[in-house]
Amino acid sequence: MTTDTTIPEAHSTAAPAARTVLDARGVTMRFGGLTAVRSVDLTVGSGEIVGLIGPNGAGKTTFFNCLTGLYTPTEGEVRFKGSVLPSKPYKVTATGIARTFQNIRLFGNMTALENVLVGRHTRTKEGLWSALLRGPGFHKAEARSRARALELLTFVGLHDKAEHLARNLPYGEQRKLEIARALASEPGLLLLDEPTAGMNPQETRATEELVFAIRDRGIAVLVIEHDMRFIFNLCDRVAVLVQGEKLVEGDSATVQGDDRVIAAYLGEPFDGAPGDDADAADDAETGVITSAEVGHTAKENDR
Protein backbone atom coordinates (compact mmCIF):
# COMPACT_ATOMS: atom_id res chain seq x y z
CA MET A 1 0.00 0.00 0.00
CA THR A 2 1.37 3.40 -0.84
CA THR A 3 0.55 6.05 1.68
CA ASP A 4 2.77 8.80 0.40
CA THR A 5 1.23 12.16 1.11
CA THR A 6 4.19 14.14 -0.11
CA ILE A 7 3.65 17.85 -0.13
CA PRO A 8 4.18 18.58 -3.80
CA GLU A 9 7.35 20.57 -4.25
CA ALA A 10 6.91 22.91 -1.29
CA HIS A 11 10.07 24.73 -2.31
CA SER A 12 9.26 25.15 -5.96
CA THR A 13 6.52 27.68 -5.30
CA ALA A 14 8.61 29.84 -2.98
CA ALA A 15 11.90 29.88 -4.85
CA PRO A 16 13.38 28.39 -7.97
CA ALA A 17 13.77 24.66 -7.36
CA ALA A 18 17.20 23.76 -6.05
CA ARG A 19 19.25 21.57 -8.37
CA THR A 20 18.57 17.99 -7.44
CA VAL A 21 21.67 16.37 -5.99
CA LEU A 22 20.18 13.08 -4.84
CA ASP A 23 17.28 11.43 -6.61
CA ALA A 24 16.15 8.10 -5.15
CA ARG A 25 13.20 6.52 -6.88
CA GLY A 26 11.18 3.49 -5.88
CA VAL A 27 13.92 2.20 -3.60
CA THR A 28 12.99 -1.18 -2.16
CA MET A 29 15.23 -3.37 -0.02
CA ARG A 30 14.20 -6.88 0.91
CA PHE A 31 16.00 -9.28 3.22
CA GLY A 32 14.43 -12.66 2.51
CA GLY A 33 10.79 -12.26 3.48
CA LEU A 34 11.31 -8.90 5.21
CA THR A 35 10.82 -5.71 3.22
CA ALA A 36 12.87 -3.18 5.19
CA VAL A 37 12.38 -0.34 2.66
CA ARG A 38 9.44 -0.24 0.30
CA SER A 39 9.27 1.90 -2.82
CA VAL A 40 10.73 5.05 -1.27
CA ASP A 41 11.19 8.18 -3.36
CA LEU A 42 13.36 10.93 -1.93
CA THR A 43 15.22 13.89 -3.38
CA VAL A 44 17.74 16.24 -1.85
CA GLY A 45 18.50 19.53 -3.57
CA SER A 46 21.73 21.48 -3.42
CA GLY A 47 21.76 23.73 -0.37
CA GLU A 48 19.12 21.65 1.38
CA ILE A 49 19.09 19.95 4.76
CA VAL A 50 16.60 17.09 4.65
CA GLY A 51 15.60 15.01 7.67
CA LEU A 52 14.69 11.34 7.72
CA ILE A 53 12.80 10.26 10.80
CA GLY A 54 10.77 7.28 11.91
CA PRO A 55 10.45 4.80 14.75
CA ASN A 56 13.12 2.19 15.50
CA GLY A 57 13.30 -0.40 12.75
CA ALA A 58 11.53 1.83 10.22
CA GLY A 59 14.24 1.26 7.60
CA LYS A 60 16.16 4.55 7.86
CA THR A 61 19.65 3.08 8.11
CA THR A 62 18.80 0.47 5.48
CA PHE A 63 17.77 3.30 3.16
CA PHE A 64 21.10 5.07 3.83
CA ASN A 65 22.89 1.82 3.03
CA CYS A 66 21.09 1.78 -0.32
CA LEU A 67 22.36 5.32 -0.99
CA THR A 68 25.98 4.50 -0.28
CA GLY A 69 26.52 1.26 -2.16
CA LEU A 70 26.58 -0.84 1.00
CA TYR A 71 23.39 -2.48 -0.24
CA THR A 72 22.19 -2.78 -3.81
CA PRO A 73 18.47 -2.01 -3.70
CA THR A 74 16.24 -4.92 -4.64
CA GLU A 75 14.27 -2.47 -6.77
CA GLY A 76 14.53 1.18 -7.66
CA GLU A 77 17.26 3.53 -8.72
CA VAL A 78 19.48 6.08 -7.01
CA ARG A 79 20.99 8.95 -8.95
CA PHE A 80 23.57 11.41 -7.70
CA LYS A 81 23.92 14.59 -9.77
CA GLY A 82 22.11 12.85 -12.62
CA SER A 83 24.17 9.66 -12.76
CA VAL A 84 23.16 6.25 -11.46
CA LEU A 85 25.23 5.35 -8.42
CA PRO A 86 28.07 2.86 -8.82
CA SER A 87 27.65 -0.34 -6.82
CA LYS A 88 30.70 -0.22 -4.57
CA PRO A 89 30.86 2.01 -1.46
CA TYR A 90 34.34 3.43 -2.28
CA LYS A 91 33.13 4.36 -5.77
CA VAL A 92 30.07 6.07 -4.27
CA THR A 93 32.39 8.04 -1.99
CA ALA A 94 34.47 9.04 -5.00
CA THR A 95 31.36 10.35 -6.80
CA GLY A 96 30.68 12.66 -3.86
CA ILE A 97 28.46 11.01 -1.22
CA ALA A 98 29.94 10.67 2.27
CA ARG A 99 28.38 9.35 5.43
CA THR A 100 28.70 8.80 9.13
CA PHE A 101 27.49 5.67 10.89
CA GLN A 102 24.89 5.08 13.57
CA ASN A 103 27.45 2.94 15.36
CA ILE A 104 30.64 4.98 15.23
CA ARG A 105 33.27 3.43 12.97
CA LEU A 106 36.62 5.04 13.65
CA PHE A 107 40.10 3.57 13.73
CA GLY A 108 40.47 3.65 17.51
CA ASN A 109 44.25 3.19 17.59
CA MET A 110 44.86 5.97 15.10
CA THR A 111 44.97 9.66 15.98
CA ALA A 112 42.15 12.01 15.10
CA LEU A 113 44.32 13.51 12.37
CA GLU A 114 45.12 10.10 10.90
CA ASN A 115 41.43 9.20 10.85
CA VAL A 116 40.68 12.31 8.81
CA LEU A 117 43.61 11.58 6.49
CA VAL A 118 42.11 8.14 5.82
CA GLY A 119 38.94 9.92 4.70
CA ARG A 120 40.96 11.81 2.08
CA HIS A 121 42.18 8.77 0.19
CA THR A 122 39.56 9.08 -2.56
CA ARG A 123 40.75 12.63 -3.22
CA THR A 124 44.49 12.09 -3.41
CA LYS A 125 45.89 11.45 -6.87
CA GLU A 126 49.24 10.12 -5.76
CA GLY A 127 49.51 6.46 -6.74
CA LEU A 128 51.35 3.49 -5.33
CA TRP A 129 54.73 4.25 -6.95
CA SER A 130 54.69 7.80 -5.76
CA ALA A 131 53.94 6.64 -2.21
CA LEU A 132 56.68 3.98 -2.34
CA LEU A 133 59.32 6.25 -3.86
CA ARG A 134 58.31 9.18 -1.70
CA GLY A 135 59.25 11.69 -4.33
CA PRO A 136 58.53 15.45 -4.21
CA GLY A 137 55.00 14.93 -5.59
CA PHE A 138 54.19 12.62 -2.74
CA HIS A 139 55.51 15.01 -0.09
CA LYS A 140 53.57 17.94 -1.54
CA ALA A 141 50.35 15.92 -1.69
CA GLU A 142 50.92 14.71 1.85
CA ALA A 143 51.41 18.27 3.10
CA ARG A 144 48.25 19.41 1.31
CA SER A 145 46.23 16.53 2.80
CA ARG A 146 47.56 17.23 6.26
CA ALA A 147 46.70 20.92 6.03
CA ARG A 148 43.20 20.11 4.81
CA ALA A 149 42.71 17.51 7.57
CA LEU A 150 43.78 20.02 10.21
CA GLU A 151 41.44 22.60 8.72
CA LEU A 152 38.56 20.10 8.95
CA LEU A 153 39.42 19.22 12.55
CA THR A 154 39.29 22.93 13.36
CA PHE A 155 35.99 23.23 11.49
CA VAL A 156 34.34 20.56 13.67
CA GLY A 157 35.93 21.93 16.87
CA LEU A 158 38.67 19.35 17.39
CA HIS A 159 41.73 21.48 16.55
CA ASP A 160 43.37 20.66 19.89
CA LYS A 161 42.70 16.91 19.58
CA ALA A 162 44.60 16.19 16.36
CA GLU A 163 47.17 13.95 18.04
CA HIS A 164 44.77 12.19 20.41
CA LEU A 165 43.92 8.56 19.74
CA ALA A 166 40.35 8.30 18.49
CA ARG A 167 39.45 5.75 21.15
CA ASN A 168 40.40 8.18 23.92
CA LEU A 169 38.04 10.90 22.72
CA PRO A 170 34.71 11.33 24.50
CA TYR A 171 31.73 9.96 22.60
CA GLY A 172 30.48 13.35 21.34
CA GLU A 173 33.93 14.18 19.97
CA GLN A 174 34.13 10.81 18.22
CA ARG A 175 30.91 11.70 16.41
CA LYS A 176 32.43 15.04 15.36
CA LEU A 177 35.56 13.24 14.19
CA GLU A 178 33.42 10.96 12.02
CA ILE A 179 31.93 14.07 10.42
CA ALA A 180 35.40 15.51 9.78
CA ARG A 181 36.49 12.22 8.20
CA ALA A 182 33.40 12.18 5.99
CA LEU A 183 34.06 15.79 4.93
CA ALA A 184 37.62 14.86 4.02
CA SER A 185 36.34 13.09 0.90
CA GLU A 186 35.04 16.54 -0.25
CA PRO A 187 31.44 15.35 -0.70
CA GLY A 188 28.55 17.10 -2.42
CA LEU A 189 26.12 15.24 -0.16
CA LEU A 190 26.66 14.25 3.45
CA LEU A 191 24.52 11.54 5.08
CA LEU A 192 24.43 11.65 8.87
CA ASP A 193 23.00 8.66 10.75
CA GLU A 194 22.00 9.82 14.24
CA PRO A 195 24.79 12.39 14.66
CA THR A 196 23.66 13.46 18.14
CA ALA A 197 23.01 10.02 19.66
CA GLY A 198 24.64 9.97 23.08
CA MET A 199 25.33 13.72 23.09
CA ASN A 200 24.33 16.09 25.89
CA PRO A 201 22.07 19.09 25.03
CA GLN A 202 25.03 21.49 24.60
CA GLU A 203 26.78 19.12 22.21
CA THR A 204 23.54 18.65 20.32
CA ARG A 205 23.12 22.42 19.86
CA ALA A 206 26.73 22.67 18.69
CA THR A 207 26.10 19.88 16.18
CA GLU A 208 23.09 21.78 14.90
CA GLU A 209 25.35 24.77 14.21
CA LEU A 210 27.91 22.48 12.61
CA VAL A 211 25.34 21.06 10.19
CA PHE A 212 24.24 24.58 9.20
CA ALA A 213 27.89 25.45 8.63
CA ILE A 214 28.34 22.35 6.46
CA ARG A 215 25.33 23.37 4.39
CA ASP A 216 26.79 26.88 4.08
CA ARG A 217 29.89 25.29 2.55
CA GLY A 218 27.68 24.08 -0.30
CA ILE A 219 27.21 20.51 0.89
CA ALA A 220 23.68 19.11 0.88
CA VAL A 221 22.77 17.13 3.99
CA LEU A 222 20.44 14.20 4.64
CA VAL A 223 20.17 13.46 8.34
CA ILE A 224 18.57 10.67 10.39
CA GLU A 225 17.83 11.63 13.97
CA HIS A 226 15.47 10.71 16.80
CA ASP A 227 15.85 14.13 18.49
CA MET A 228 12.84 15.96 17.07
CA ARG A 229 13.91 19.39 18.31
CA PHE A 230 17.17 18.97 16.41
CA ILE A 231 15.34 17.81 13.26
CA PHE A 232 12.69 20.53 13.25
CA ASN A 233 15.21 23.31 14.02
CA LEU A 234 17.49 22.20 11.26
CA CYS A 235 15.66 20.75 8.31
CA ASP A 236 14.13 22.42 5.28
CA ARG A 237 12.15 19.27 4.67
CA VAL A 238 11.46 16.12 6.64
CA ALA A 239 10.42 12.66 5.42
CA VAL A 240 8.88 10.14 7.78
CA LEU A 241 9.50 6.43 7.29
CA VAL A 242 7.19 3.94 8.96
CA GLN A 243 7.65 0.22 8.43
CA GLY A 244 9.79 0.90 5.39
CA GLU A 245 7.34 3.22 3.66
CA LYS A 246 7.40 6.97 3.37
CA LEU A 247 4.34 8.11 5.27
CA VAL A 248 4.63 11.89 5.14
CA GLU A 249 7.03 14.43 3.69
CA GLY A 250 6.97 18.17 4.08
CA ASP A 251 8.31 21.11 6.02
CA SER A 252 8.65 20.93 9.80
CA ALA A 253 5.20 22.43 10.48
CA THR A 254 3.50 19.95 8.15
CA VAL A 255 5.18 16.95 9.71
CA GLN A 256 4.71 18.18 13.28
CA GLY A 257 1.04 18.78 12.63
CA ASP A 258 0.37 15.33 11.21
CA ASP A 259 -1.30 13.12 13.83
CA ARG A 260 -0.24 9.98 11.98
CA VAL A 261 3.40 10.75 12.69
CA ILE A 262 2.79 10.87 16.44
CA ALA A 263 0.63 7.75 16.25
CA ALA A 264 3.36 5.92 14.35
CA TYR A 265 5.95 6.78 17.01
CA LEU A 266 3.67 5.63 19.76
CA GLY A 267 2.89 2.42 17.91
CA GLU A 268 -0.81 3.32 17.78
CA PRO A 269 -2.96 2.32 14.82
CA PHE A 270 -3.85 5.08 12.40
CA ASP A 271 -5.67 5.50 9.12
CA GLY A 272 -3.53 4.37 6.21
CA ALA A 273 -0.75 2.89 8.32
CA PRO A 274 1.72 0.87 6.25
CA GLY A 275 0.65 -2.75 6.29
CA ASP A 276 -2.71 -1.78 7.77
CA ASP A 277 -5.49 -3.67 6.06
CA ALA A 278 -8.21 -2.98 8.59
CA ASP A 279 -10.05 0.19 9.44
CA ALA A 280 -9.07 -0.17 13.05
CA ALA A 281 -7.34 3.17 13.06
CA ASP A 282 -10.47 5.28 13.02
CA ASP A 283 -10.48 5.54 16.77
CA ALA A 284 -6.77 6.32 17.15
CA GLU A 285 -6.60 8.82 19.94
CA THR A 286 -3.25 10.56 19.90
CA GLY A 287 -3.89 13.11 22.61
CA VAL A 288 -1.87 16.27 23.01
CA ILE A 289 1.75 15.27 22.56
CA THR A 290 4.41 17.76 21.62
CA SER A 291 7.10 17.04 19.10
CA ALA A 292 9.72 17.19 21.85
CA GLU A 293 7.88 14.45 23.70
CA VAL A 294 7.85 12.36 20.55
CA GLY A 295 11.62 12.72 20.43
CA HIS A 296 11.85 11.70 24.07
CA THR A 297 9.73 8.64 23.46
CA ALA A 298 11.88 7.61 20.54
CA LYS A 299 15.09 8.16 22.49
CA GLU A 300 13.94 5.89 25.26
CA ASN A 301 13.55 3.14 22.73
CA ASP A 302 16.87 3.86 21.07
CA ARG A 303 19.24 0.97 20.68
Ligand SMILES: Nc1ncnc2c1ncn2[C@@H]1O[C@H](COP(=O)(O)OP(=O)(O)OP(=O)(O)O)[C@@H](O)[C@H]1O
Ligand atom coordinates in the same frame (compact mmCIF):
# COMPACT_ATOMS: atom_id res chain seq x y z
N1 LIG B 1 21.31 -6.92 6.84
C1 LIG B 1 20.06 -7.15 7.27
N2 LIG B 1 19.51 -8.38 7.20
C2 LIG B 1 18.26 -8.62 7.63
N3 LIG B 1 17.45 -7.67 8.15
C3 LIG B 1 17.95 -6.42 8.25
C4 LIG B 1 19.26 -6.09 7.82
N4 LIG B 1 19.47 -4.76 8.04
C5 LIG B 1 18.34 -4.30 8.58
N5 LIG B 1 17.43 -5.28 8.72
C6 LIG B 1 16.06 -5.14 9.25
O1 LIG B 1 15.45 -4.09 8.52
C7 LIG B 1 14.59 -3.35 9.37
C8 LIG B 1 14.98 -1.90 9.32
O2 LIG B 1 16.18 -1.72 10.05
P1 LIG B 1 16.97 -0.33 10.07
O3 LIG B 1 18.22 -0.57 10.85
O4 LIG B 1 17.10 0.18 8.70
O5 LIG B 1 15.98 0.58 10.90
P2 LIG B 1 16.18 2.07 11.43
O6 LIG B 1 15.01 2.87 10.99
O7 LIG B 1 17.53 2.57 11.08
O8 LIG B 1 16.05 1.84 13.01
P3 LIG B 1 16.81 2.60 14.24
O9 LIG B 1 16.07 3.89 14.48
O10 LIG B 1 16.60 1.65 15.39
O11 LIG B 1 18.23 2.77 13.88
C9 LIG B 1 14.68 -3.98 10.74
O12 LIG B 1 13.61 -4.89 10.89
C10 LIG B 1 16.01 -4.69 10.69
O13 LIG B 1 16.02 -5.79 11.58
Ligand SMILES: [Mg+2]
Ligand atom coordinates in the same frame (compact mmCIF):
# COMPACT_ATOMS: atom_id res chain seq x y z
MG1 LIG C 1 19.19 3.15 12.13
